[in-house]
Amino acid sequence: MARTTRREFLGEVGGGMFVASLGPALAFDLGLSGELAGDDELTFGELEPLVRRMQETSLDKLMPALVAELRSGTSLKTLVAAGSLANARVFAGEDYQGYHCMMALVPALAMSRRLPARQAALPVLKVLFRNTARIHAVGGRSKEKLENVEPAVFERGRDLPKALERAVYRPDMEAAEKTFAAITDNDDAFADLQSLVRGDINVHRIVLAWRAWDMRTLVGARFARVLLREAVRFCVDQERIRISHNRPVPRIRSVLPKLLDDHGLLTKTPGNETGSDAWVDELSTVIWKSSREDAGEAVAKALASGYSPDSVCEAISLAATQLLLNDRGRDDGAVHGASVGVHASDAANAWRHVARVGDHKHLMATLVAAAYHTAGQSSRVGKSPFHETKAVDVETTDATRLLAGVGAAVEANDQAKAAAYAERYGKLGHAARPMFDLLLETATSADGALHAEKYYNTVLEEYQATRSAFRWRHVVALARVSASESGTPAPGLQQARKLLHA
Numbered sequence: 001m002a003r004t005t006r007r008e009f010l011g012e013v014g015g016g017m018f019v020a021s022l023g024p025a026l027a028f029d030l031g032l033s034g035e036l037a038g039d040d041e042l043t044f045g046e047l048e049p050l051v052r053r054m055q056e057t058s059l060d061k062l063m064p065a066l067v068a069e070l071r072s073g074t075s076l077k078t079l080v081a082a083g084s085l086a087n088a089r090v091f092a093g094e095d096y097q098g099y100h101c102m103m104a105l106v107p108a109l110a111m112s113r114r115l116p117a118r119q120a121a122l123p124v125l126k127v128l129f130r131n132t133a134r135i136h137a138v139g140g141r142s143k144e145k146l147e148n149v150e151p152a153v154f155e156r157g158r159d160l161p162k163a164l165e166r167a168v169y170r171p172d173m174e175a176a177e178k179t180f181a182a183i184t185d186n187d188d189a190f191a192d193l194q195s196l197v198r199g200d201i202n203v204h205r206i207v208l209a210w211r212a213w214d215m216r217t218l219v220g221a222r223f224a225r226v227l228l229r230e231a232v233r234f235c236v237d238q239e240r241i242r243i244s245h246n247r248p249v250p251r252i253r254s255v256l257p258k259l260l261d262d263h264g265l266l267t268k269t270p271g272n273e274t275g276s277d278a279w280v281d282e283l284s285t286v287i288w289k290s291s292r293e294d295a296g297e298a299v300a301k302a303l304a305s306g307y308s309p310d311s312v313c314e315a316i317s318l319a320a321t322q323l324l325l326n327d328r329g330r331d332d333g334a335v336h337g338a339s340v341g342v343h344a345s346d347a348a349n350a351w352r353h354v355a356r357v358g359d360h361k362h363l364m365a366t367l368v369a370a371a372y373h374t375a376g377q378s379s380r381v382g383k384s385p386f387h388e389t390k391a392v393d394v395e396t397t398d399a400t401r402l403l404a405g406v407g408a409a410v411e412a413n414d415q416a417k418a419a420a421y422a423e424r425y426g427k428l429g430h431a432a433r434p435m436f437d438l439l440l441e442t443a444t445s446a447d448g449a450l451h452a453e454k455y456y457n458t459v460l461e462e463y464q465a466t467r468s469a470f471r472w473r474h475v476v477a478l479a480r481v482s483a484s485e486s487g488t489p490a491p492g493l494q495q496a497r498k499l500l501h502a
Contacts, residue, residue, distance in 0.1 A: 040148060041148060041222070041223070041225065041226055042089060042146055042147070042148055042226065044082075044085050044223060047078070047081065047082050047085065050069070050074070050078070050079070050082040051082045051085050051086045051089070052086075052141075053065060053082075054082055054083050054086035054128065054131065054132055054135070055086045055089075055090065055132070055135050055140055055141050056140065056141065057132065058136075059129070059132065059133055059136065059492070062128075062129060062132050062492070063125060063129065063492055063495045063496050063499055064499060066079060066125055066128060067121075067125075067496070067499040067500060070121055076109060076112055076120070076121060076124050077109065077218055079124060079128060080105045080106065080108070080109050080124060080128075080215075080218055081215070081218040081219045083101075083105055083127070083128045083131050084102055084105055084215050084218070084219060084227060085219060085223060085226065085227075086131065086132075086135065087099075087101055087102045087105075087131055087135075088102065088146060088226050088227055088229070088230055089144050089145075089146050089226075090135050090138065090140075090141070090143060090144050090145065090146075091134075091135075091138075091145065091230075092145035092146045092229065092230060092233050093208060093229070093230030093231060093232075093233040093234035093237070094145060094233055094234065094237045095134070095138060097130075097134045097137075097450065098131075098134050098135075098138070099204060099208050099230065099234065100204075100450040100451075101127060101130050101131040101134055101450075102131075102208070102211060102212075102227075102230070103204075103207055103208060103211045103454055104127045104130075104450070104451075104452075104453040104454055105124070105127055105128075105131075105211075105215070106211060106214050106215060106218075106457075107453040107454045107456065107457035107458075108123035108124045108126065108127045108453045109123075109124055110457050110460075111123040111440060111443065111444060111453060111456060111457065112124055114436070114437070114440055115440065115444070118500060118501065118502045119444070119500070119502040121496070121500060121502075122444050122493065122496055122497065122500070122502060123443075123444050123453060125492070125493070125496040126444070126453075126490045126492060126493050126496070127453060129490075129491060129492030129493075129496070130450075130490070130491065130492075133491065133492075145233075146226070146229065149177045149178055149181050150178065150181070151178060151181035151182040151184075152175070152178035152179050152181070152182045153182070154179075154182055160179060160182060160183050160192060161191075161192040161195060163179050164176060164179045164180055164183070164192055164193075164196070164232075165195055165196060165199075167179050167236075168196055168232070168235050168236050168239060169199075169239055170239075171236045171237075171239035171240050171243070172236070173233065173236045173237075176232055176233075176235075176236050177229065177232065177233070180192075180228075180229065180232050181225075186216065186221060186224050186225060186228070189225060189228055190209075190213050190228060190357065190358075191357075191358050191362065193209055193228065193231055193232065194209075194354070194358065194362055194365070194366070195365075196231075196232070196235045197209045197231070197235075197354070198252065198256060198365060198366065198369040199235070199250065199252065199253055200235075200238060200242075200250045200252065200253075201250060201252060201292075201372070201373055202238060203343040203344070203346060203347040203373075204234065205231075205234065205235065205238065206347050206350045206351060206354065206373070207346050207347060207350045207454070208230060208231050208234055209228075209231040209350075209354065210350040210353050210354050211350075212224075212227040212228050212230055212231050213227075213228065213354075213357070214353070215227050251292075251293075252292075252369065252372055255292075255293055255296060255372065256296070256365065256368060256369055256372065259296050259297060259300045259368050260300070260364060260365055260368065262300070263300040263301065263303070263304040264304060265300060265303055265304060265361075265364040265365075265368070266361045266364065266365075268303070268304060268360070268364070269360050270303070270308065270309050270360055270363060270364070271303070271305070271306030271307055271308055272306070272308050273305075273306045273307050273308055273311070274307075274308055274310075274311055275302075275307050275308075275311035275312075275314075275315075277467065277469045277470070279307075279311070280311060280314050280315050280318070280467070280470065281318075281470070283298060283299070283302060283312070283315035284314075284315040284316075284318040284319045284322065284470075285319075285322075286298045287299070287315060287316060287319035287371050287374055287375050288319035288320070288322045288323055288374065288375065288377075288378055289378045290375050290376070290378075291375060291376050292372045292373075292375045292376035293372070294375070295319075295371040295372060295374065295375030295376070296368050296369075296371050296372040296375070298371065299312055299315075299316070299367055299368050299370075299371035300368050303364055303367060303368070309355060309363060309367060310465070312367050312371075313348075313351075313352045313355070313367070313370075313465070314465070314466050314467065314470070316348050316351065316352075316367070316370050316371055316374055317345070317348045317349065317352065317462045317465070317466065317474075318466070318470055318473060319344075319348075319371075319374050319375070320341065320344035320345040320347070320348040320374050321341065321345055321462075321473050321474050321477045322473075323340050323341040323344050323345075323374075323377055323378070323380075323381050324339065324340070324341020324342060324344070324345060324477045324480070324481070325341070325385040325386060325387075325419070325473065325476065325477055325480070326341075326378075326381040326382045326383065326384060326385055326386060327339055327340060327341050327380075327381045327382070327386065328381060328382045328386065329386070329415075329484075333415070333484075334484045334485075335415065335480060335481060335484045336446075336448060336449055336451060336452070336455075336481045336484040336485035337448065337449025337450060337451050337485070338449065338450070338451065340377050340380050340381060341381070341477065342451050342455050342481065344373075344374050344377065345455065345458050345459070345462070345474075345477070346451070346454050346455060346458050347370070347373055347374070348370060348374055348458075348462075349457075349458040349461055349462055351366055351367070351369070351370035351373070352370075352462075352465070354366055355367055355370070385419075386415065386416060386419070386480065387415070387416040387417075387419035387420045387423070387476075387480065389416075390416035390417075390420075392416050392417050392420035392421075394420050394421055394424040396424075397424075397428055399425065399428075399430040399431070399434070402421050402424055402425040402428075402430065403425065403434055403435065403438055405417070405421035406418050406421045406422050406425070406435070406438060406439075406479055407438055409421060409479075409483055410438075410439070410442055410479070410482045410483045410486045411486055411487070412483075413483055413484065413486055413487060414483055415480045415483040415484055416480075417483075418479040418480055418482065418483035419476050419477075419479050419480040419483075421479070422435065422475055422476045422478075422479035422480075423472070423476045426472030426475055426476065427472070432463070432475070435475060435479075436460060436475070439456070439475075439478050439479060439482045440456065442482040442485065442486050443455075443456035443482065444493075445489060445490065445493060446482075446485040446486055446487070446488050446489065446490060447485070447488040447489065447490045447491070448485045448488070448490070449485065449488075452485055455478070455481060456478065459474045459475065459477065459478040462474045463475060
């Protein structure tokens with residue numbers, strides 16, 4: 001007779017009779033998931049059956065099952081939460097495609113809010129299909145990497161962030177997990193992660209940490225730690241890879257403390273001087289064209305001089321977008337997916353968000369690290385915007401015709417034309433929303449090489465956070481990426497459209 005494991009038993013029990021009377025979706029949306037989940041942090045209470053379905057359902061039956069959940073009243077937020085927990089339990093931040101699925105979930109949810117009701121579920125269903133497909137590819141539930149962990153016991157007054165850092169850099173996965181578990185407050189846990197996040201130049205290091213934290217409002221306080229563990233394990237795994245390949249200790253670990261000390265940033269409060277348009281443009285150019293250390297120095301000086309963090313963030317984000325606009329593309333000309341510009345832009349967006357969480361010391365260190373991270377890559381791209389080198393002539397001034405021109409160029413994979421038409425549209429001051437809606441169609445339908453959802457959301461957020469003089473650069477970059485990724489339909493999406501009549 002097969003034995004029932006403790007995890008399976010608790011998953012069946014869920015949140016008890018009260019949760020059963022409410023129904024799991026309603027109980028979750030009322031915020032009861034964490035409190036009624038039992039003492040096993042990897043058995044997810046009333047969400048457990050849905051999490052299992054994400055792990056176990058065959059791909060041919062997954063979309064019908066998820067659409068049935070929606071029709072029974074389960075919200076998209078609940079599906080995203082369950083998908084993220086299934087992802088964490090199997091991949092634990094150590095599978096490339098796996099953690100990309102996790103990082104795409106909240107952006108997909110944000111995309112859904114901009115779509116007509118009948119199509120709203122498509123971006124989320126698309127990523128959940130990708131998530132389950134990868135879970136099956138690595139072996140499903142039998143290959144779950146996360147296990148419950150007992151916190152390490154430290155004497156009172158012990159510097160836990162330093163202990164965590166030492167464990168990660170040894171690298172000792174068990175010690176790192178136990179030390180992280182000893183940090184009992186979620187806010188402290190996220191703050192204590194940050195020196196590790198800043199400890200190497202890797203886009204996934206910062207984006208994964210941010211998305212794990214951003215997901216906490218969906219999964220609840222109890223399970224937020226499960227997602228943050230992914231960032232810890234990612235850092236340990238990357239340190240193992242570095243050591244096994246005999247790579248040197250990343251220079252940022254010595255450069256960043258020196259820059260902070262040289263400019264007295266840890267004792268300064270953030271300034272509020274808004275840089276002029278010319279100042280932002282100049283700092284942006286310095287960041288994207290300079291070495292990492294020179295860019296870090298420039299941002300450290302700006303912060304020490306009293307310029308506002310928002311002005312600095314604008315410059316960093318624009319520098320990342322310049323990398324994309326100037327990118328010559330891979331051998332096939334593509335710039336979507338893991339391109340230098342998309343990666344830099346997603347990282348800059350994550351740095352902006354992370355900088356807002358914590359004290360002034362954390363903010364200063366984060367922004368200097370962001371500049372260091374974005375810089376030093378100009379040798380990988382061209383010296384002028386790609387679409388300008390193609391000399392695309394756009395004569396019309398009509399908004400409808402310009403939108404149609406972008407749409408046709410995107411469908412034809414003509415990056416230069418898509419960017420040129422989008423640039424003309426923006427320079428003429430036409431409304432932004434129709435352009436974003438047009439490009440949302442591609443971000444929803446295309447596979448995007450794991451990055452379509454994140455990058456669309458990055459551009460939307462950076463557009464909203466950037467002053468009018470420069471914000472349209474982000475949209476031009478999105479038009480180019482849309483043309484690059486168009487024509488590669490996402491697996492599972494056609495079935496989802498049929499089921500939703502969308």
